[in-house]
Amino acid sequence: MGRKPRSCGLDFPAAANISHAINTATDCGFGFVCIPLAHPNLRRCANDQSVPVEKSKWMRTDLVLGANDWQVRVIPRVSSWLDLDSPNEGFRKRSEEVFHQELAYAHHLGIKGVLMDLRRRQNNNLARHLLSKLSSETSSYFRDEVWLQIPTSSRKIAASSCRNDVPEDDDEDKDDPWHWWDDLRLLCASNMRLKVALEVTADLPSEEKLSRWFGEPIEVLVVPTALFMTNKAGYPTLSKAHQRFIQKCAAREMTVLVTGGNRHASLRHYVQYINHLFQSAELPPHIQCNLGFEDNLQVPLQPLADHLESFTYETFEKDPVKYTEYGNAVYEALIDRVPESEKETNTQVVMVVGAGRGPLVTQTIHAARKANRKIRVYAVEKNPNAVVTLLDLKKVDWGDIVMVVHCDMRKWKAPEKCDILVSELLGSFGDNELSPECLDGAQVFLKDDGISIPESYRSYVQPIMSMRLYNETRELKICDKPYYYKFEQTYVVAQTNSYWIAPRQQLFEFIHPNRNEVIDNTRFKKLKFIASEDSTLYGFTGYFDTTLYKDVMLSIVPDTYSRGMFSWFPLYIPIMEPISLKKGDPIELLFWRRRDETKVWYEWCVQRPTTTGIHNINGRSGTIGL
């Protein structure tokens, strides 16, 4: 079910000979080694300006490995004695100098990222020097990252939790290592090249606090050998709690680093055990369907304004769940509308509006056959390229039972009214591909007692922490647009690197047919969430579910997900600037659905705990064409 870690490496706190270290690690099944950038036998004299040449002597020569091996086989560590926030000014300045030297050398080696320990909350001067490096013009896009090694639990918290005489107080949260990271990355403007190397500690924090890390850009999972127990057969094994956490990590792309001495027969067994944990992880259905697509932003399709392409049709037609459920819905509707006694005389008129390349037509015919009811089908489609396929399927498969109509459903003059109106016009956010507007147009040829499949759908939103999605948005290469443009779009994206700050809530609902006297598909709603933990808000996730007919449902909401369905990824709705939250803080979201003659759009803003401006006012950045 799960998948292997990207790679599994072995930590060498003091490797004198790199090639030897790599051979040792490879022999045991590891893919890379982690070593200090500075050679252990050379003393540093960074502050001794009298011997300028010798000052470079501390580094390892790059000739010991080819350039490619440096990049693939080695993750270097910044010297652990550095303290850029030391109260001792001399020591602080020496630390700064060595820090820049070491990072420059890692850049020289062409290395993807370096590891660096974070050991406390106060890192203001480090933050300044980190950001200076990460923002340097010579830095390359997919390189020169810094991975901060942070424990899941600090020693202080661990100590306090086993001494009952210490009262729980606010200090615990202050010493929560997540805050060390959060303070630092906010100072570093959520820089995309700053990532986390999460060190699993013997004592784990609460489930909620552990989950919070999944909203952070975890690049490396550091697993100390000291965590391992020994099972009856003598092999290393982890506690149930540690197993559970590591299996949750398997949903994300991650590198694993084993650290500490060998406490069992062979280091090999640690790799095997961790690979086994990853691969046997049971992933939730909304994650399972993501594999291979994680965190890639896509602009939502606009099937109404643009014609879908052959490849898009082909992909979605393969969904094993969606069309089965549509078939079930049509079956139930036919059974309900035609009593057994009328099955020979009553011919139901079914109109498939937005027929595409015909999967719903085929499902409808199958459902009628299964229900033993007579039907006549109209397949209405506006895309001339898809109509070619429909005409061919009629000729080859369907026969005279199906009428192919090349027309926009909103303008079609139907020759008769129908009993059942079937459509699949839903987007990741339900109404965001303009299903309401299309079906309002099509319902004029639905009989008064006719059935619309779907009969209703609802959108949901949820506040999230996801520095990754925020950065994916910010780093989009969109020229010739104002700075706010990227943050006022919504994006379709498989989200594995985000933390749900509060449970999702329902936003809008649409019901079909819409028999209101005045049809109005604009909406406005204010939602109030409560932050489950101290966290940083980077935007919202949008989902939908739909009732096709009676109890036949489709859902991409995680807690009601239609297992196995892959047609929709959720929406990411960004905000311009991250917002810091304390546990219990209210998060008030205002959300509008607006329209004019030619288009529909959303506007949104956060009003509590701080207020953002209204995003996408008048649809200035993103609209959906009618």
Added chain:
Amino acid sequence: MGRKPRSCGLDFPAAANISHAINTATDCGFGFVCIPLAHPNLRRCANDQSVPVEKSKWMRTDLVLGANDWQVRVIPRVSSWLDLDSPNEGFRKRSEEVFHQELAYAHHLGIKGVLMDLRRRQNNNLARHLLSKLSSETSSYFRDEVWLQIPTSSRKIAASSCRNDVPEDDDEDKDDPWHWWDDLRLLCASNMRLKVALEVTADLPSEEKLSRWFGEPIEVLVVPTALFMTNKAGYPTLSKAHQRFIQKCAAREMTVLVTGGNRHASLRHYVQYINHLFQSAELPPHIQCNLGFEDNLQVPLQPLADHLESFTYETFEKDPVKYTEYGNAVYEALIDRVPESEKETNTQVVMVVGAGRGPLVTQTIHAARKANRKIRVYAVEKNPNAVVTLLDLKKVDWGDIVMVVHCDMRKWKAPEKCDILVSELLGSFGDNELSPECLDGAQVFLKDDGISIPESYRSYVQPIMSMRLYNETRELKICDKPYYYKFEQTYVVAQTNSYWIAPRQQLFEFIHPNRNEVIDNTRFKKLKFIASEDSTLYGFTGYFDTTLYKDVMLSIVPDTYSRGMFSWFPLYIPIMEPISLKKGDPIELLFWRRRDETKVWYEWCVQRPTTTGIHNINGRSGTIGL
């Protein structure tokens, strides 16, 4: 020496069954088929609005192939009866409608490009509709191309050339099919998705006119079976002239399409013969070193302002020619400076300035050993990361003979003067990595009679037609810069898709040591070229050559290229807008090398036959940091 065509396909002018056509072609070793978009059995009625549904019936259903096969196995052809420039208005409008329908269907299929015939020079309305399609918002970056099939020679020219009574006149050039293309693509603003499918005709135009096609974006080479003769063994073969031309094509990435009936034992023999021609092609040395890097723009390195990286050093150290020639130059210099009688007593001081990771130091030591002369070497390098390597090489290989100095050569206080000053500071344009400025600084520690290796270098420029390089430049995704920025950079790029409009000329020369009283490395020169053929100017190519010592040379100028060397690709120097040229037109280029306290830059413009503004005035877009 050469390489295979990207793929070799078979033309089916009227394939009723695509799968069958693909099987036939695959059996004979072809990789794809070319078929008309419209099914041959269906009559078109695009202008009959009374049967709107049926109007789509002419197309083939996309279900006959999977989406991936459509993209890989098929190149479709636009209907050949279309004439968007017909004097008959009804026919013209019908052609427009069908044209848009067919291209929309090709887009629906997700196809990379479609073939379309070009049969005369007058295509103004076609140009408008083409550009409208190519500029459409739904077009994808690497898709939706149109490949115009154009013969190398028109029938009219072929006819006139075999009738002696027809006087040669200007009309010949007017009917040159290259002009059909040139007129059209200029109207289409040199759109990057417009490409050429060049059809080889029985009569070939002059060598010069054939070469001109290599400045055009040839996507497909169309080879009619009618061109083939039969050799003694009964196999197909081409005339020497055709062989020569097709082997020249092998230097470029190209798809081949075989068209026409089978006139030999098996269609397979055509594929085999063409593959053989491509693979056995003898490529000129300046092309040979390009393979795999063609037409990718790179911003030139700035080794003075930035530190080179390990990977860069490693790549260039592998050049099999450059360091051998440096070794030869040092050898000759040592022999010249130290007579045989002094070989035991005279120790020559060699300074390698900009030693990098030491390849010139190693070559110098080898040369001294071979010459049996005594030396003492200083290796001066400013990059602290490279100094680490130098110190290690000194320890492991070189020993006390070498002194490693971590210093900028312009600021170094040398302990003694040297006999030979060795450097490798040259860029693709000779002086563009600021070798003159560096060596002027370093020559203070060269003895009055000392030798600089290199002793001189020269830059060269040449006017080129290359729509490809122009588009690569225009399409660079550079945000937050003014529109002219991209056109005022120079780019390092392996150029296979360009036509030399006139022979190259020397631009600037620099000589070391520079014993002038006032050292001035600014330059200004005006060059005048004469266009060899009607053509379109898209910029200039820059090269250099250098005299290391006496007759030891390195060159990237095509006609004097140092065979096997790969350290430098030439420079592309763009101009903002293409300039149309008639054969014999003067092309006057003004070129400046400018500097201030902190940087050097180039400025350039064309003054004849039309005047462009001066590019990069004051170095507003591109400079080289001192």
